Amino acid sequence: MSEHPSLEQLSSIVDDLAEQGWSLQPGFITQCLTLELAQECRKRAAQGALVPASIGRGQGQAVQEGIRGDHIQWLEPGQSPACDQYLSTLDALRSVINQGLYLGLEDYESHFALYPPGAFYKKHLDRFRDDDRRAVSVVLYLNPDWQAEEGGELRLHLPDGQVRDVPPQAATLVVFLSADMPHEVLPAQRERLSLTGWFRRRGESVL
Ligand code: OGA
Ligand code: MN
Numbered sequence: 589m590s591e592h593p594s595l596e597q598l599s600s601i602v603d604d605l606a607e608q609g610w611s612l613q614p615g616f617i618t619q620c621l622t623l624e625l626a627q628e629c630r631k632r633a634a635q636g637a638l639v640p641a642s643i644g645r646g647q648g649q650a651v652q653e654g655i656r657g658d659h660i661q662w663l664e665p666g667q668s669p670a671c672d673q674y675l676s677t678l679d680a681l682r683s684v685i686n687q688g689l690y691l692g693l694e695d696y697e698s699h700f701a702l703y704p705p706g707a708f709y710k711k712h713l714d715r716f717r718d719d720d721r722r723a724v725s726v727v728l729y730l731n732p733d734w735q736a737e738e739g740g741e742l743r744l745h746l747p748d749g750q751v752r753d754v755p756p757q758a759a760t761l762v763v764f765l766s767a768d769m770p771h772e773v774l775p776a777q778r779e780r781l782s783l784t785g786w787f788r789r790r791g792e793s794v795l
Contacts, residue, residue: 592618598681601763602688605724609765610744612754616728616761617677624670626730626758629700629781637661638702645716657707658773660699663783674783678726681763682787691723691789698726698785703740707780709773711745714766714786721788722766729756730781740776744769756780 593616604611632638638659640651663671675696682693703709714725727742734740734757741753742762746769753774754762764771766786773780 593677595684598684599688601681602685605685605763605765606689609747609768610752611761611763613761613763614757615759617674617759619732619759621670621673622728622730622759623732624668625674625728625783626732626781628668628670629702629730629783632661632700633659633702638700641699641701643712645719653707654710655712656709656773658701658703658709660701662697662699663785674728678785681726685724685787691787693723693787694790696726696785696787698783701782701784703773703776703780703782705777705779706775707773708775711743711770711772713770720767721791722786723789724787725762725764725766725769726785726787727762728783729760730758730783731756731778732758734758734778738777739774740778740780741774743772743774745771756782 601611601613638661641656641658641660642649642651643655644650665672665675678696682696685691686693714722734755736755740756744752744764746752
């Protein structure tokens with residue numbers, strides 16, 4: 589089993605969330621696991637398992653490429669050793685966040701996302717109007733040797749009005765409080781892979 593990430597690294601994410609509402613962790617998982625996850629994503633894409641992502645929920649759900657143009661597939665436990673290893677790492681992160689911030693995070697949902705060249709996701713919050721369970725957003729990037737000129741940054745709109753652009757470099761993890769952080773995905777020149785997910789609270793939680 590990999591010893592990576594360390595408890596110190598997980599704790600630093602909690603400190604960042606408490607202090608600034610977001611955390612950036614380059615090299616969060618090993619290059620080897622990153623590569624396996626990228627291969628798994630490409631395999632699913634080649635099998636036609638990734639579908640155009642929709643926005644909204646329930647009856648209001650719709651595919652709108654003018655808002656988001658990625659293709660996704662939801663992750664389930666038991667599909668591949670690499671995915672299971674990542675899920676168990678995120679479960680460790682979930683309990684460290686719960687111990688530090690008392691958020692009462694109960695579960696984690698995530699999907700692979702593939703943005704074809706030119707695709708983007710306009711500025712949004714990771715919350716549905718009728719469902720406030722998503723509390724913490726977590727994005728892991730799967731793109732080796734990403735170059736600045738290839739674009740595709742995650743643009744975070746910070747509470748102080750500043751923006752922060754994060755290139756989708758392999759093994760970089762970004763974590764932020766879902767309710768407080770509007771963000772967008774800028775168009776990329778190159779195919780852009782990620783594993784995006786959310787820690788959720790109990791259904792009947794109050795804000
Ligand atoms: C999302 C999202 C960010 C990214 O899927 O909601 O904002 O960088 N993704 O892929
Ligand atoms: Mn989002």
